[in-house]
Amino acid sequence: MSVTWSDWLPLEHTSQFTPALLAETLDGGQAFRWSFHADDDFWQGTFGKHLVRIRIEKSMTLRCSFPNGAENSINALRSYLGSETNWESILDSLPWRSDEHLATCLAGFRGLRILKQPxxxxxxxxxxxxxxxxxxxxxxxxxxxxxxxxxxxxxxxxxxxxxxxxxxxxxxxxxxxxxxxxxxxxxxxxxxxxxxxxxxxxxxxxxxxxxxxxxxxxxxxxxxxxxxxxxxAGKLEAFPVDTWIIKVLQTRYQLHGWTPSQLAQFGRVHFGRYAGFAQQFLFSYERLSARKR
DNA sequence: AGGCAGGTGGCCA
DNA sequence: TGGCCACCTGCC
Missing domain, CATH: 1.10.340.30 (Hypothetical protein; domain 2)
Incomplete structure (x- = not known):
């Protein structure tokens, strides 16, 4: 027996989100449970006991579908995607005005979000x-x-x-x-x-x-x-320092010789209370640059 | 074909 | 503290 799916329900409308940003958010290293179904142009994934499909329309409307009978997963999905969060305002509060490289990364991925996974x-x-x-x-x-x-x-x-x-x-x-x-x-x-x-x-x-x-x-x-x-856990001040971020901070912020622990400290101080959000832009930008080479 | 990848922990000076 | 290395596995 096969699963039947609900209609595509409107999830939210956003002028910022694009197919590329949805891909980067769901499948860019924050979560590991999403796969893109190119034939029908949707993402399918699970979190907790929820099984979900998401697609984005040309009008920049996010729509979602669930196995019939599980439509109330939509509430959990909103929370997972941070649909109620004003990402635009958080983004604006990052120190991009005094940090040219951050400004570049934000411009390249404006609309990117941090998931709130179980x-x-x-x-x-x-x-x-x-x-x-x-x-x-x-x-x-x-x-x-x-x-x-x-x-x-x-x-x-x-x-x-x-x-x-x-x-x-x-x-x-x-x-x-x-x-x-x-x-x-x-x-x-x-x-x-x-x-x-x-x-x-x-x-x-x-x-x-x-x-x-x-x-x-x-x-x-x-x-x-x-x-x-x-x-x-939604702790946006957490600033993970991985090999990519080490490279970014060393080469673009001239912090050669700093230990990962010192770089983490720098990140939290320099980028502030939403340092982890900033980190995700630096990470996405660096990864994309590497893939183009 | 060997080195390396979104690290961590243990051991040494 | 700070540097080094083993640890599984699979892919370039």
Whole structure:
């Protein structure tokens, strides 16, 4: 039996969003669960127990579709996409007036957003991300879902919960191609099992405290903690420093010789309370430049 | 065919 | 603290 889908429901109208920006937001390294269906021009993905399709029309209207009967996922989707957030105003508050390179990046990706993904699965996806490129991370996440996650509709699974992960063995996780990440995921699953409600607590904490608690989990260092807090907990001040951002800050901000930790500090101070939002523009711009070469 | 990829943790000075 | 290296796997 196959899934039937609802009509395309209007999600929001925006003059800023474009197909390229939707792609960059859903599939540019924040989330790893979206795939583009070129034939019918829509994105399909899951977050939590929601299965969703999104498309953008020429009139710049975002429309969405759900498996019949699951139409109320639209509320969760609005939250996921930050539909209620005034991104334009946050963007304007970034220090682009005194930072020429930031201004260039903002101009190139105006309309880009930060997702608000379910925190627990954001932690999982970024535990998979260590020294992997986006396509590999997506494969790992897909395998985790297929093998361990609940089935949302026939053939499509949610990412596993931490309870489901804890029920798996490290050997079983390794068999999914996770490599050394399997041990970290297994250990973190155990730590979470020992402290029920831990992730919910962390999500509700202020940035610095939340980060300190995340760093105590196996396999989570500065970068992964910041990614989880930025893309999964709405903490826009989190400033993940990965190899791309190191390169940007060294070459375009003349910060050669700075350690990743010092660069993170610089980022939070220089870009301010929405540093993570700024980071995403620097990241997208740098990645796009690299692909063109 | 070997190096490297959106890191982390452990070990050493 | 700061630098180095092992760690899985797959793709260029």
């Amino acid at each position: 925190f627990a699965e954001t932690v999982l996806c970024f535990l998979c991300s260590a020294t992997k490129q986006i396509p590999q991370i997506k494969i790992m996440c897909a395998r985790l879902a297929a093998e361990l996650g609940d089935e949302i509709v026939p053939g499509i699974h949610a990412l596993p919960t931490w309870e489901q992960l804890n029920a798996a063995s490290e050997v079983q996780l390794r068999a999914l191609g996770l490599g050394f990440r399997a041990k970290n995921i297994k250990r973190t699953a155990e730590q979470i099992a020992e402290a029920p409600g831990l992730l919910d607590t962390i999500e509700g904490l202020p940035y610095a405290e939340a980060k300190a608690k995340l760093l105590a989990l196996a396999g989570i260092g500065e970068k992964i903690a910041d990614c989880a807090l930025l893309f999964g």
